[in-house]
Amino acid sequence: MKEKELRRSLSVFPIGTVMKLTDLTARQIRYYEEQELIQPQRNDGNRRMYSLNDIDVLLEIKDYLAEGINMAGIKHIYEMQEQAKQKKQADMKRPVTDEDVRRIFHDELLQQGRLNNTDEQGPSTLFHTHKLL
DNA sequence: CTTCTCACA
DNA sequence: TGTGAGCA
Incomplete structure (x- = not known):
């Protein structure tokens, strides 16, 4: 494999x-x-x-x-995937703290907020990105 | 012919 | 993002 x-x-x-x-x-x-x-x-x-x-x-x-996600949002999605990849090892040994939960929640809010902030262009968004998160 | 970088009436 | 220039 x-x-x-x-x-x-x-x-x-x-x-x-x-x-x-x-x-x-x-x-x-x-x-x-x-x-x-x-x-x-x-x-x-x-x-x-x-x-x-x-x-x-x-x-x-x-x-x-x-689905209406701009480049900034997409970059963050992949950044998080990398973080999750590197953090996974460390997190395996360390129990999940409430700070971890806060960070994850914070990142999600950041992405959802990006859907409204038209920092890029084409704002034909405001759709359902929830199913992705 | 295909791709590359750079630049913008 | 499109598009065209001038190379390789």
Whole structure:
């Protein structure tokens, strides 16, 4: 069950293929990389090469965008996933404190608030992001 | 032909 | 985000 992850991590698709698979423009794909949502590798010719995992993330981003979440919100979602990943180990040994609960609750309120604060643009939001949180 | 970076009548 | 320029 490890070879599979390794294969999904292999960067073998040029941006053109990713565009067709995700329906995103090259501009958007490169922009999301700039936002550190994906980290495609480069081949000898400086061409970006994407992995299946990169494509999965891109597809997820497209869904979040469709649900009205802006880039700031999406970045926070992935930031939290990373935090949860690193914190998981430590939390395994340490019992959950009330401060942990407060932090989690605080982050959720932050994201929900972002739906109203039009710090970016397209405010056709105010939808139901609750099911994601 | 495809992708890259940079810039904006 | 789109789009076009000028390269590789």
